[in-house]
Amino acid sequence: MSWEIGLIIVVVVIISAIVALSIRDLLAASFVLMAYSFGMALLYTELGAPDVGFTEAAVGAGLSGVFIIAALYYMKRRSDD
Amino acid sequence: MIAKYKNIVVNIASRVMAPFMMLYALYALFHGHSSPGGGFQGGAIMAAGVMLLRLTLGKERSSRKFPVWLAPVIGTTGVFIFAGTGIVTMLGGGNYLDYGFLPFPFLSPSEHRFWGILIIEIGVFLGVSGIMVTIFDCLTAEQE
Amino acid sequence: MILNHIIVLIPISLLVFSFITFLLGTVRRSLAYPTALVGSAISVACSVVGLILVLQGGPIHYYLGGWPPPIGIEYVLDYLSAFMAVLTTFIGFISIVYSRKSFAQELPHKVVPLYTITLLLLSGLCGIIVTGDLFNLYVFLEIASLTAYALLAVGEKRAPVAAFRYVIMGTVGACFYLLGVGFIYFSTGTLNMADAAKLLPAIYDSRAIIAAAVFIVIGIGLKMALFPMHSWLPDAYTYAPSAVISLIAPLMTKVFAYVLIRMLISVFLPEYLSDVIPATLVIGWLAAAGIVIMSIMAIAQDDFRRMLAYSSLAQICYVALGIGLANPLGLIGGMLHILNHAFMKGCLFQVAGAIRYRTGLTSISKFNGLGKKMRWTMGSFGIAALSMIGIPPACGFFSKWYLMLGSIDAGNWVFVGVIALSSLLNAVYFFKIIEKVFFAQPDDDIVENAAEPPKEMLVPIVIMAVAIIALGLVNVYIVTNILEPVVNHVFN
């Protein structure tokens, strides 16, 4: 994989990490977090760990996000910071 | 309680997708030794399939397909398979989880290892999927 | 034949029984308690057999899956881990015995998951103790932590908030530990403790190893609530259910202190942590400060359990002080204090639970005259309190004695003074209670109607109290047979 793509993913990952933490809508934050996890999964794959990437995509991007969304069913979506 | 999602597209799509996800979970499980995949991933995808149903069909209807009490039992069974294999290998005379000592007849030691790992992977698969679904069910449980 | 596998049976029996408990408990709730009891009894038996085997034939190494290290995961039962395993499983057994009535009163509907999780917690702790693999330790550490979060959260109204704070701090600690292990792994290519200990001296000057040591010490320090990384502990201990806390308070922080000792003696080796980077020096001074400050904080508390929590913080600093001294006697003192404090704090928290069970009281200022109504309970409390203060021949005195000898050997007079001062501060807050309990007149209907707790609670309390005296009298056997070999192995 070429380094340009790697760089793009890294930038996306860092930006999505910051956005996930600063966005005030928690549901949106959880989606951004899933995007972040997916970016990480791509990074892992690029670094030669496809099975970790696979797991991260399934577990980190999938299950964690679903957990958060499921929990948000019962909570306020707004955050003050 | 998660109610049924009121959108027919989402409903139908998830109903169609869920069996394939579960099938893919099994693929990931059984193909784990020669391509990315294995018990953890497979279990996670399996759990994701169940959760998809829970989220779109609502808890009540999805419980008909996958009862709430089943998840912890599956998880426990998975752990039992894991621990039980280890104990079987111990009874066979080897160390804990030494697959060479599994009591399979007519198999060479390397094949022993292959099947042993597969059994363990199945245990992990069941354990992970069961426990993940349990966590989900607990999170979405009725308010006290 | 089964003796070869005794080491792996200690955590595995608990693991298996935790799920058996769950299955049987789902069938019938009343089956959960006996199953859990059987499981922990089996683990006690296994660890005792393990200790006997180790005392007879030296350390036992066990290769999981038959793969020898550094490829496979190794379980080691040496003197220290065998000793810790016996301690952990025994305290676990005692508190499960104790827990029945307490759970039945406080959380009758959650008995099955509680016992399942309790056994899982014990399994994780035993795994931490017996493993000889750095990453495996992380896995068990997370098992123990996750179950502890869950157990601590089911208590009073404020418990989840406290547990959440614990989750955050605990995760940071575990991640730091994992990071440190990563540095070690990429520098040496091994995760096996013994192997790493052999390979590390060659690259002691590497910045990566320094980073590894710092991360691991901070991570474990967070987990064991070493001052000043303790902020999560007091709330978590105060609001948890009585039976849970009488299991977690004696064990959790102690096992992490054990991990720190293990890092010191079988991964980095003391000369590194004390000479190359002054980690032990920092730990020692932090511990000294922690002992004094936490004891003063304990004096200021009115809630009995909160006071005990602060006292726990002070006591864990004793262990850290022993580690910080990094000389044979100091380390013996620290390790002995793990044992002693486990029994003392276990007894005290059980007493707190018993008082709460019978009267619902947690505030010390309302304890007037309780000693007349709950003679055995409060008598045991008196013994444990005197031991905490350091009155011989109770066991608490002896760990302080070794720590003091260690401080003298190190020529550190401040530590000597701190140890002496802390027993006075302990005396202040324990005699405050003793005075109320035994010598004040009851001024409350609740106290008037108090009675001894049921036998299932009383017997563990009394056993702990007797053990406190007995451990003091036999401490020399523990020291010469178990702890000295550990220390000599490192310092010769």
Add this chain to the structure above:
Amino acid sequence: METLLGSYWFYITTILMAIGLWGMLAKRNLMKKLIGMNIFQTAIILFYITGSSKIGATVPIYDPEIGVANPALYHNPLPHVLMLTAIVVAVATSGVTLALMLMIYRRYHTLDEREIMKRMHE
């Protein structure tokens, strides 16, 4: 290892860890803390993965063209296996944390730490 300290992946890991820690410690919303925790954990996983990768090597899956003669041509597979465990641990932690969060929300009807403190002492 020394070379790794000089490599840019190390800085990326550090940046992500810093973001995660910031989220865990500075954010008041409990959900944000959880998100920070997730970021922190993934950063450590990234650290392990970068540590195991070698220039010019391939994924650690048996390739008939390379065979087993030269293990240097594969990335080190052990950290990958470890990280699978770490990921599962991470998601289990998230699950427990979310459960705690639900309990907290049911009692205090907010996820803001400052509000919770205020309501706790009422």
Add this chain to the structure above:
Amino acid sequence: MQAYLSIAPVIAICVSLIAAILIVMSRHYPRLCVGWTIGSAVIKFAVIASMLPSVLNGNYPAIKLFELSPGISLAFKVDSAGMIFGLSASLLWVITSVFNIEYTRIFSWLRDIRYFASFTVCLAATIGIAFAGNLFTLLIFYELLTIATYPLVVISGKPEAIFAGKKYLAYLLTAGALLIIATALTFRYAGTLDFIPGGFLDAGIGSDKLLVLAVLFIIGFGVKAALMPFHSWLPTAMVAPVPVSALLHAVAVVKAGAFGFVRVIGFVFGPTLFHDIGAGTILSIMAGITILISSLLAIGQDHLKRRLAYSTVGHLSYILLGLSLFSPIGWIGALLHIVNHAMMKITLFFCAGAIAAKTRMDRVSQLGGIGKQMPYTMAAFTLAALGLIGIPPISGFVSKLFLGQGALGADLWILLALLLLSGLLNAGYFLPIIRRAFFVPSDMFVKYDESPLLFVIPLALTALMALYFGLQPNGLFDFFKLATDAATSVFAGGIR
């Protein structure tokens, strides 16, 4: 001088521990508790007395039970010095428990297992201190004594008792902590803690370190021995019931502190070393000041027991003064004063208790004419008070004689002057009581009788013993020979 293996010291200690357990078990039967107390006291005294002949012959019963810490055993050895302390304490315990019968009948709230059990544990600890074979064993029993006395101080549960208990603990636990440090230091310097006549510390350790060590010991034991300025817990602790004050604050507890000095000076440092490093001077100056000031303070007290307490403070410092004199004669005087002061002071406390039990009066100014109403009690009081002043032929004179000779032998005229002055001051605070009791007309409207027989017998007995040991210092229990043996053994090994 050799030691032989004997289980007797352990029995002597365990008797009262077993009695304590029995008392706790029979808590619903107060009479039984009294019975256990007396029974264990008699057995204990018999066991200890049975060891006396062999100790006099120079055969010391000794036993090492088990190790408490590597290199340190729980060891007991009954040598002459320990025998003096143990024998006097156990003898007086028998008498006190007889006194206790009537006292607990009058003050029935004292019929409490906490009272009886703590009392017996205290005695076990005292005997443990007396017979300890090494510093560590002594330390253990010393701390145990501290803790076991606490319930006796606060037993009434009144605010002033609680306060006294707090003060008591604050002083004594601090002292205990310092002692632990001192013991640990000694162990690291010398590698052993076993008592050896003439001491086992080596001058090569360095006099600075040794002086620090000695100061730690002086404070550690000095608090219990009520050395000024660490004395103030003792008058405060006089809120305790009379038998407690009598036995513990005149015989067991405070003497344990003084006995600690015996062990430290004679058997850890050795008198020579103790003097060479300058600690002897420090101790003698402190003791001298204490004697003077406490006597002056005693004159000002109106509360009878407090006056006696200050007198105790002064007389304890006699013992410390004798020990720091660096001469065998002074040592003999000090060791004899342990016994003699115990006899006399316990008599005085018994009298105070008898008066208080009968009349509920505890102030000197209220005692006008009491001598005519309670003649036997006040006669015993007069006898003991005269003995403490130093009038021959009562036993106080004997020990003071030796102390004075010791001071002369050490060419310390100032100390001799001090002894004489303090004798005068003693007269200054005892004679007014006697004068008021016998020669001031009664201002009481109620006519009191003599105290009950169970009060009169113990206090008459102790008063007569004080007289007897003044006439016959070597009579009955050979205290004089024991003291001489102890002093010679210490000084034989002490000249290095």
